[in-house]
Amino acid sequence: MALLHQIRIKALRPCHTSLLVSSQSSNSTLGNTILPAVLYKSSFRQVTSDSSGMDPNVQKIAKNEKVEFWEKNRNLKRPISPHMTIYSWQYTNTLSITHRATGIMMYGGLFVLAVPYISLPYMFPAYITYLTSYTSGKLLLGTGKFLISLPVVYHSLNGVRHLFWDFGYGLNLENLKTTAYATVGGSVVISLILAFLKF
Known part of the structure; x- marks a missing residue:
């Protein structure tokens, strides 16, 4: 005390x-104070x-x-400076790291696709037609479309999730977990639909 x-x-x-x-006086005043x-x-x-x-x-x-x-x-031989090895792996940091990774993948993928688009003699539809002429061509094409779609869809859905956080919604643990599973599940489903959708 x-x-x-x-x-x-x-x-x-x-x-x-x-x-x-x-x-002497607990109610003494000095001016108005x-x-x-x-x-x-x-x-x-x-x-x-x-x-x-x-x-x-x-x-x-x-x-x-x-x-x-x-x-x-x-x-206790604890590390003085915190680092990744002392934290338990959780879905929150997994989705956060994946969000950044997909952003890098989209940027890198755009560059990788832009270079052949400029340098190759034919347009992409010609190469896609050539690829689908093989026996497993459609499977390869669908797999490629899925791998291209997944980072874009995931990054977009998780970006919407972060936008709701910025407005103060969905920050409790229950909503974090629910939206995390919904983001991952929705990304896979939408990417599969886009992969086998014929344009």
Whole structure:
């Protein structure tokens, strides 16, 4: 309680520095300012604050707690700086990393498809027709369309999910889990539909 009392006094000091306070009257006023009762003491004293605004005893306690904290972590051989290996893998960080990965894949895929589109002598439909003429050509084409569609669809659906978060919706754990499964499931289903859809 004594420590809490000291902290309260120090917290109120900036508003009442250099005031001479007394315990004779708990309702004493200075102009229009009512002095808080926690500032009253049994004798007159000058209310001052050091450069940090914190009581030396409080500073000492905080310093000791900090030293004890780091000694405890060193004794337990915990890593001082957090890194990926100390965290449990969860669906939230999985979807977050995948969102960034699909963004990179879309950018890289656009570049990869743009180069042959400019450099090859024929347009893409001619090569697609040539590919489907083989026995397993349609399966290869469908697989390729699925692999191209999946990053785009996933990134789009997860982007909508993030947009709802920006407006403050769906941030509780239950909604996070539900929307995570819905995003992954919806991405696979829509990509399969696009893969076998004939344009």
